[in-house]
Amino acid sequence: MRIHDQHFRTIWPTQNAVSLIDQTRLPFEFVIVSVTTLAEVCHAIRHMQVRGAPLIGAAAAYGVALGIQSSATETALAAVVQQLIATRPTAVNLAWAAHRMQQQLLAVPEAARASAAWLFAQAIADEDVAQNLAIGQHGKALIAAKASVDAQQTINILTHCNAGWLATVDGGTALAPIYAAHDAGLKVHVWVDETRPRNQGASLTAWELAQHGVPHTVIADNAGGHLMQHGQVDMVIVGADRVTREGDVCNKIGTYLKALAAYDQGVPFYAAVPTPTIDWQVARGADIDIEMRDADEVAYISGQAPDGRWQRVRIIPHESTALNPAFDVTPARLVTGIITECGIFAPAQLHTLGQ
């Protein structure tokens, strides 16, 4: 995506290192960090310097490349893969990418693995960008169809968390149709759920949309249902971290509540996902491992002080405890369609894509 007239991906290889945008510094600082070790990649994933299902998949791929530079034996490769998979359990893309790297590398001679890994990782990154471009085009058609009913109407789209280019290598998933529609001249406006507790919507989605010139309004997570009740939401488009083969959608905590409100109000609810986010081994969302993150992410909030300094303040009593499940599952019955690079599928039809 273009920032300050430069084109950026969220992650890219440099000489035996990996550069990445540190998303914990946004929206007030645009910081690129360079990582040179497997441990640094694991830290970046675990602490959400890089986050978003497709992006942590690409980060894992580059992490495998970094991790086997000193030893590319089958045992060493297996240990690198396990370290990466252990960083975050819910987004299937991470394990999918790590295992794909492992399989491809075991198929080449040990002496060639260290260099081949960079090519295999680049392929995963490039595929993500192409998939997201296609998701954008399929999703744009949905928005255009809604706009054709009333050419003057602005299409109001609610999204949750960040599923923009920052959550991927480039292009985004839930935001890809929005960018495509905006760039095609369609009148779109985005309701941006702040997305407590990490506020990916307020700090990342809002920043992305502002950079791209897309009209948007940040709202409290709890406002979405009210807006739907008052006819102010034409559709919901979210990303996902894992979609089951029956179309249950695991996404950032709070997504399920938006889907319930959308269903109650007859608002179409879409998940935009590249096919690596579909877990063909899992039928039911109840079987997905939901990441439990540090309760301090709920107990504290971070932001920029008036003097520009980054501040972190406690917002609950010291005597209180907090609980921080990072994802929830929206059952397929609440999902209107799943926007993939291969087209848009009703949950019941997803199996026709089956792998």
Ligand SMILES: CSC[C@H]1O[C@H](OP(=O)(O)O)[C@H](O)[C@@H]1O
């Ligand atoms: C396009 S995947 C985006 C997906 O990932 C986010 O999770 P996190 O920020 O914890 O990595 C969130 O669930 C987004 O919808």
